Amino acid sequence: MSKQAKKDRRIANAAREAWQACRKTKILPPLSRLKTYNKPYENGQTWRPSHDEEATNATVAWMNGEWDKKRIEAWNLWIEVYFPTLCEASQTGTMEALFHSQDGYQSVMEQVVQCIDEAIFGGRLAPYCKVELLDEAGTLGATKRIGPAEIVISLNLGLVKNVFQIYETILHELCHVHEFILGCCEGQLCRVCVSDFTFAFEKWVHHSNHFLELSWHVQEFASRLHHRELDLGRALSYTRDCDKHRIIPEHPNVEYYFTRPMEFEHVNLYRVEYQIAEGMETEAWEKDILPVNLLEGESLDPRLQQISARDLAKAIMPIKRPQKSSEVVKGDK
Numbered sequence: 001m002s003k004q005a006k007k008d009r010r011i012a013n014a015a016r017e018a019w020q021a022c023r024k025t026k027i028l029p030p031l032s033r034l035k036t037y038n039k040p041y042e043n044g045q046t047w048r049p050s051h052d053e054e055a056t057n058a059t060v061a062w063m064n065g066e067w068d069k070k071r072i073e074a075w076n077l078w079i080e081v082y083f084p085t086l087c088e089a090s091q092t093g094t095m096e097a098l099f100h101s102q103d104g105y106q107s108v109m110e111q112v113v114q115c116i117d118e119a120i121f122g123g124r125l126a127p128y129c130k131v132e133l134l135d136e137a138g139t140l141g142a143t144k145r146i147g148p149a150e151i152v153i154s155l156n157l158g159l160v161k162n163v164f165q166i167y168e169t170i171l172h173e174l175c176h177v178h179e180f181i182l183g184c185c186e187g188q189l190c191r192v193c194v195s196d197f198t199f200a201f202e203k204w205v206h207h208s209n210h211f212l213e214l215s216w217h218v219q220e221f222a223s224r225l226h227h228r229e230l231d232l233g234r235a236l237s238y239t240r241d242c243d244k245h246r247i248i249p250e251h252p253n254v255e256y257y258f259t260r261p262m263e264f265e266h267v268n269l270y271r272v273e274y275q276i277a278e279g280m281e282t283e284a285w286e287k288d289i290l291p292v293n294l295l296e297g298e299s300l301d302p303r304l305q306q307i308s309a310r311d312l313a314k315a316i317m318p319i320k321r322p323q324k325s326s327e328v329v330k331g332d333k
Helices: 003-017 053-061 069-092 095-099 108-118 163-181 196-200 209-226 234-245 262-275 307-316
Strands: 129-133 141-149 152-153
Touching: 053 209, 069 095, 069 108, 069 141, 069 163, 069 307, 095 108, 095 129, 108 129, 108 163, 108 209, 129 209, 141 163, 163 209, 163 307, 209 234
Parallel strands: 129 152
Antiparallel strands: 141 152
16 A cells, blocks of 8 residues: 555544444445545636526436436435435434534535535535535525635524425525536626626525526425425525515516426416506416426336335434523433
């Protein structure tokens, strides 16, 4: 064994031994990052942004395309390692420990994001992201640009209910990262793609047309992968923008972006109110606009592993919160 290999092994072993709060967490070499590794944002490298429509269409086409070996390995790693790790931590009160990172390594939560990104977005987003805890009332997650090619994804463990909601929140935030890194609207305010409304009220429109379109495809695709109807919080985000700023964003085809009955009924209230106020005629919603149920039928690829019944049961259970040191445990008096 070479000197460099021995050094790498010592670093890996030191990182593993440091995880006392959650012993079952593994630092996996395929997704680990040694201190000699430079992330793209550290040397200024980034993708060349394309127009939002082009970036969205390309990602959707890739997502629904063939599964190559690397992508299958990422998905199976999600099923075998990271999803069970999240489930275990959620029931042992050690979820917060997954956000802690050692020098030269990603935190486990950053590895989770990288694994999800590899399977859903082609591994193009996570290299630009840091993952942190969020302590902000009323927000499950947030995505902020802190540099030309550096994004911070924040997750609020105090509000998420279970592991599936963590997964949904990560997907939602990665859709924002997609616009920041690959698109032009959110990141650059391109005057070709950005309307006069969005350009004038950029701080008001947090969920653009292309975000709604991309997140719709991601939501349906991830639902099919997990054989469970997932919710990326799209309807809530849309109506929250309306509530916060008392103005409706420019989303002309609401029926197209919100196809599930509950989502449509939720957001259409705003559409109807504003249309009536402006003297516009509203179009009746017809059920035939709903897509084919993606939860039915065969799996996307027979080589993809499925979530075990045991992990599924844990994933839908409420997250156990760590007990505060000041709390008195019964029997200790």
